[in-house]
Amino acid sequence: MHILIATRRPNELSAFADALLRETGAQLLFADSWTNVLATVKVIPPAFVILDVGLAEGKPLELARQLVTVNAMINTAVVSPLGAEEFHEASEGLGILAPVPVNPTAEDGAALALVFRRFMSLSRLNSGIRL
Numbered sequence: 001m002h003i004l005i006a007t008r009r010p011n012e013l014s015a016f017a018d019a020l021l022r023e024t025g026a027q028l029l030f031a032d033s034w035t036n037v038l039a040t041v042k043v044i045p046p047a048f049v050i051l052d053v054g055l056a057e058g059k060p061l062e063l064a065r066q067l068v069t070v071n072a073m074i075n076t077a078v079v080s081p082l083g084a085e086e087f088h089e090a091s092e093g094l095g096i097l098a099p100v101p102v103n104p105t106a107e108d109g110a111a112l113a114l115v116f117r118r119f120m121s122l123s124r125l126n127s128g129i130r131l
Contacts, residue, residue: 001026002044003116006037006063007052012103019109024116034063041070048116052079053102064094075119077112079104 003026007013010030021028029046031037034057041049049067051060060078067074072095079100080087087099098115101108 001120002029002046003027004029004031004037004040004044004046004049005052006031006034006049006055006060008032008054008056009052013052015106016100016104016109019106020113020116023110023113026116033057034066037063038066038070041067041074045071045074047120048075048077048097050077050079050100050112053081061090061094064091064096068094075116077115 001024003020003024005013005017005028007030010017017028020026026047029040029044031040034055037049040046051063053060055063057063060080064076064078067076076094076096077098077100078091078096079102081102082090082099097119098112100112
């Protein structure tokens with residue numbers, strides 16, 4: 001399983017990324033621009049994408065909208081300074097699994113890993129259901 005982290009600040013997110021790695025066992029990939037994110041998603045479709053603030057091309061929610069047009073099945077988490085209600089409003093319809101704090105910690109990485117593991121378990125259960 002691959003997790004793609006779109007960020008221009010990998011060193012600042014190292015504790016967060018280390019916790020994700022430890023808790024999911026996934027291979028972490030990093031991209032520092034929208035171009036690299038979109039190219040990676042086409043070549044190596046990750047199980048999850050985490051979109052950070054600060055990418056030169058625009059805001060994470062804008063990139064999430066573009067990702068949906070490339071692959072509607074991409075599971076995303078977005079770094080956002082918005083409160084829960086504001087985030088829900090802004091991200092509605094994009095299928096974003098979780099918001100991530102602007103300065104995520106190792107604890108935030110472990111919490112997001114739990115969300116990812118639960119989502120993967122539900123996906124496996126749902127794939128066996130026949131209607």
